[in-house]
Structure formats: structure tokens, C-alpha cells
Amino acid sequence: MKKKYTIADVADLAGVSKTTVSNVINNIENKFTEETKIKVLKAIEKLDFNINIGAKSLSEGKSYLIGVILPIYKDTDILQENFFLQEFLSGINRYLSTIKNKYDIIFTGVNENKFNIKNWIRKRAIDGVICFGLTSNYIYEYLEQLKIPTVIVDDLRDATNGFSRVYIADKKGGYLATKYLIENGHKDIAFINTGINLSKVEKNRFNGYIEALSEYNLNFYESNCFELKYLHYDSGVYIADKIKDLIGKQFTAAFVTSDIIAIGLINRLQELEIKIPNDFSVVGFDNISLSKYIYPKLTTIDQNIYKKGQSAAEELIKIIEYDDIKKNIEMDVSLVIRESVKNVKE
Amino acid sequence: MKKKYTIADVADLAGVSKTTVSNVINNIENKFTEETKIKVLKAIEKLDFNINIGAKSLSEGKSYLIGVILPIYKDTDILQENFFLQEFLSGINRYLSTIKNKYDIIFTGVNENKFNIKNWIRKRAIDGVICFGLTSNYIYEYLEQLKIPTVIVDDLRDATNGFSRVYIADKKGGYLATKYLIENGHKDIAFINTGINLSKVEKNRFNGYIEALSEYNLNFYESNCFELKYLHYDSGVYIADKIKDLIGKQFTAAFVTSDIIAIGLINRLQELEIKIPNDFSVVGFDNISLSKYIYPKLTTIDQNIYKKGQSAAEELIKIIEYDDIKKNIEMDVSLVIRESVKNVKE
């Protein structure tokens, strides 16, 4: 097997010192002439030399690794049965590729035991971390204690006040969804959520719902609100059975604060011979990739998780490389009109 | 901020040498007494010491990083719009967690330019790589040249002969799918695929289809075979339009060699008022997570991508740690009965 060359080999071949090779590789200003640069570059080319990040890392005290901490949902493994985490990772990866893949991503799940996550960050000497969704407070504490560059995504709870955060315009999303339903002639609109008092995200979506209602002088009825415990498909199935007899009587449409639940709802309702959107209209929230593959295709609020990943990564790199200050970044949302809403005006 | 401690600090506190600390940490046999072990462990605990993998890595010439090379599908970014890669990553991660997360995963996409992938492997000093799906031959060449432990998943082309491979019982899957259709009374069954001459995987599924047919003395008709160009949702939509007039006349069911296409087909057919499974039955292949969320739920062949990730990782670690020899690992498949097939016997 071919020997793995080091900068010493390059230096020998080019007839310069290791220092100079290093300076050329890292493009340090005023440290070499054009002439030496060419010599070094030629030697690198000839030997097919590749820098060893491990060594660079040890000497610089930087790993060029960014850690992503992902939530693990009930009963599944990390990344499993999930329709958006991979989009998020993809976005991060995308941004990293725009800065020449200097950094690599490593990831872990949040339900690993406490010490694991802390140790993981330290032993890998991770340069920065991105936390997605509601992770536990003890993680935030560790992060603060470690003084490691961090970006929190989609968690606006007080415990995250000290960090840079990326989140979306949830209120606007709720507003857009509800308004669209109203403009399609719906006056009685159910609000299906996973707990407006537990999560600011949900709360904001609810506020958007309320705002649209009052803008059109529609009354808000507590009885039109349904709170679910878990954020997964089965909650949609569950709520479908619960509200099926109210459809057409108490309300003609629903704004559901997450796609996966909306999809469970739609599928179950159709099993019960309630046709979507003919008998009942629904607007979701998230625009997970799944939502355009179901029948009928789901009208929803797009939050572009992919782009969110990009922004989170960009912000993190700014903090790592330029000591950028804490920032709150709100991402815009938009309505994606597909087929799950019927116009009942005429 | 708290100083980051090194083994030298631990050694000082415990009153032993660095070597001894290292020996204890790595649990090297016959290199320390129970007594020293306790001293060292106490010191580690007290200092909240964490080993620095970067340094360990440099000195051992091992990175404890495994690289996963993922395909990138047309027009999308890595991991995007995809319903199985994350399951695969999840499986790898799962196995790695059973060996105490000694290794971390880093990943990259295959359409990055050639040099990038090679450089990436070398500069990170990756310990081993897992390739998923049909990647390019030049990658296999690099891998061979680099003599790096490698496991190839789902690619049986000649170029992969020299590597350990993980794949599934495709023929059995094709057989099971077709047999199930036949046992439900279907005699004329379309075979929708993405090219049996391009991919051994497709070829094997086709062979299973043929075997079931002949076992039940059913004729094979070339005209019942439809070959698609791309492996994605839109191909299903496309083929739906193409075969809609043959349904009920030339055939009453279809075995589709991939779920995502089967789903495109089903959705489009239902838009055309052809009811599944009442008017037409379909069995898919893959059991992607999406397939249980569509309506009707898709009957399909489960290939357990998650488990495939586990096996690939297990095999790779064996190669890395025990110089295990090249192996071919075939994973079993099974039929998952859901709602897209109608019994037309009675």
C-alpha cells in the first residue's frame, strides 16, 4: 500500500520546511512567495498528499466536527419513522458544503443517558452543537457549562434564552392556515393541537388561528379546540374517532398544527367514509415530505425544514469562526395549497 | 472556564504515570493492580476527566469514524425527499450504540466530485466505509486502492465482487409478492420495474415473479411487463396513465418492484376514479415508512432497511477490529399484508 505522506515529505520534495508547507496549505498571508507556493503545490500534487485533520485538530484544539443533537420519539430509534429530521440534516450538510466541507456532522439522540451526551461532546472536542426541537434542560445546562457554540432550533422555552435560536413564524402560519379556510367559506373551524400551554410554538400557532378568526368577525369556541398528547400519526387516528360525529354539525374544517397528525386524521376519516375534502376540509402545518404523497394531497403551511437546517448551520459557523453574538432568527412560512380544502362558498 | 484535563493531570492526582492511566482507561490486561485501578478511576472521576479522541486517534492511527457514502437522487440534496436513507443511518447508529458508541458516523453524498470523496476519506482518516446503493465505479476503485475496510449495501454488480456485501433475498421477495396476489385469485398480474437488465436486484425480483407464476401454471406475458426509467414517485404517476385502460382487461393486479412507484401509481389511479383495491390490486416492495400512511395502506415486501443498516455496521466493525474476511450477507424478507390487495376468488 502507498505510504501516507505527511507535510514533512512534501517539505522534503519541495525543498522547504514544514512550516512553509503548512503556511501554504493554510494560505497564511505574507508568509511565502508565489514561487515557493508553486513549488509546494507541485509537491503536494505529485505525492497526492492529503492533510490529516486529526493531527491538525490536535494541534489547533479544533475538531472541525459539529454535533447535532436530535430528539428521539417514543418507541423508535433516532431518525426512525420520521419525516423531517433527515431534511434538517440535509440542510445542515448543504450549508457545510458551501464552505468546502471543512466541517463534518456527527449526530446523537437525546435520550441517550446524560453522561453520554456530555462526554460525547468533550471527547470528540466538538466545535459547536445544534439542538433540534425540545431536548431536555440538563442538556442546555451542559452546553452552557461547556461554553460551546450552540444553536437551538424550535425551542423557545426560557431555558434556551441564552442561546442563538432559529425558529419559524408560527403565528403567521396559524393565521395563514385559518384565513385560507375562512376564505374558502368555512366559518366553523376546529383547532387540533398538541398543547398550547406546553409549547410556545403551539401557542403561537393558536394565536394566529385566533387572529384570523377575529379578523373575519368569527367567534372562537373553546369546544372547537382539541388537545392531543403525542405528536404522532396515531393521535390523528384517535382524534378522528373522537370528532367524527361533530363533522358537518359543529364544524366543517380543521386546522391541525402538525402534518403527521393531520394525515392520521384524514386517513382515518376516509376509512369511516367521510370524504376529504368533500365532507371535511383540513389544513396541516409543517409540509413534511409525506404530505404530498397522501390522498388527497395535504394543504399545509410550509416551514422549510431543509432551509432551517441551513440557517442553523450558518449561524453556528458564524459563532464558531467569528465569535458572533447570540441571535434570534425567525424563518418565514408560507401556505402550500393542495387538495385537502374544499371551497364551500357557492 | 474549567480547564480541560489530560491524562497527565489524572496521573499526577492519582500518583501514577501517564502510561498507567492509559492502561487503566483502555483496560489493558495484566498492566495494573486492582488498587491502582481504583486510584486512577477516582482521579478521573474527581477531575471529571474525558479522553481526547483526537489525540488518541493521532497516536493510534485510527479515527473511530466510519464514513457512510449515500446516493443522491435526481435534483435533490443528500437525504432529501427520501424515505429510507434515514432508516438505514438509524440502523447503523443503533449497532454502533451497542458497542458503546466508540465510533461515530460521518456521511457524504456520492455526487460530490470525485476528489472530494477520496480526500474526505483520507483527511478524516476514516476507519471504514459503508456504501449504500448504486454508487459509481470510481468510488469502488478508490476504496480498493485505499485498502480501507468497506461494506457495500445493495449493489451486486461485478465491480463490488471484492468487497463484503449486504443485500436482501430479492428473488424470494418477488416470489412472495406474486404468490400472494395469485392466492387472492389474481391470474393476470402486471410486473412494474425499473430495468431488470440494469440491476441484479431488479432481475432477482423478476425471477421471483416468474417462479410464482410457473408454480401456479400461469403464463408469463411479456406485454404485462413495464419498465420505468427513474426510481421515484412520478414514475408511478406516469405508468398509471399508461396502463389505466388495460386494468380489468389485460390484468387485475400489479407487483411493483418499489414502494415509492407503487404509491405514485395508486394515488394517480384513484384520481382517475379507479379504486384500490376494489378495481385493482397492488403489492409493492421495500416497506418504506410512507407505505403505511397512504390510503389504502400498501401491502408490500418488507426488507427492513433499519436492520440492514445494523448488519452492515456490524460487518464493518468486524472487518475493522478483527480483520474479518469478505463476506456476503443475505437478509431475509417478508410479506406485509395491508390493504391494497383484494381477494377476487369468491
Add this chain to the structure above:
DNA sequence: TTGAAAGCGCTAACAG
């Protein structure tokens, strides 16, 4: 503009 030498934190010979 260049180079010598020290050091990042760890492991591995080797000697005791």
C-alpha cells in the same frame, strides 16, 4: 520570507 523546535494529548516500546 523562511525554518527550527516545542507542543497539542495520547499510545506503545522498552526497560526496570
Add this chain to the structure above:
DNA sequence: CTGTTAGCGCTTTCAA
């Protein structure tokens, strides 16, 4: 069983 010492491949003073 324990410790000394010499690297692993790079960056970084500091001096020339």
C-alpha cells in the same frame, strides 16, 4: 506491575 521516552502529523512561536 510501573514508568520513561519517543513519536503520531500538524501548527505556532521565535529567531534568523
